[in-house]
Structures are given as C-alpha cells and as structure tokens.
Amino acid sequence: MNFFQRAILYLTRKKGRTVLLTALLFLMSCCVCLGVSFKKNAEEQTDRLRKSLAAGFIVCIMGLKPSP
Secondary structure (H helix, E strand, O other), X not given: OXXXXXXXXXXXXXXXHHHHHHHHHHHHHHHHHXXXXXXXXXXXXXXXXXXXXXXOOOOOOOOOOOOO
C-alpha cells in the first residue's frame, strides 16, 4: 500500500476531522487574504492622503505678486 492510498483511507476514516481541518484552513487563508487586502488599501490611502496634504510654500519678493 503506497502513501496516497494510505492517505485516502485515513481521510475517509476520519471524516469529521478532515472537514474540520479543511474548514479551518479555508478560514485561515481567507483571513490572510483579507489582511493583505487591508494592508494594501491602507498603504494606497496613506499615499493618496500624503499627496493631497503636500505642504509647501511660496517665496516672493516684497511688492511682487506670486504668479499662479
């Protein structure tokens, strides 16, 4: 009996544990995907906010109006 046949027999014998571990693995992978998505979105929003609030100043000579 080879490795794959033993694995199939084990999975069919322990159905409850197989379903539980599969569901747990699925939930963990969903949480990881959500975390990566939130991190990427937060970085994009931070960059956008940083660009919109870019601080700067205009140096002008007294008596002359700055050009727009």
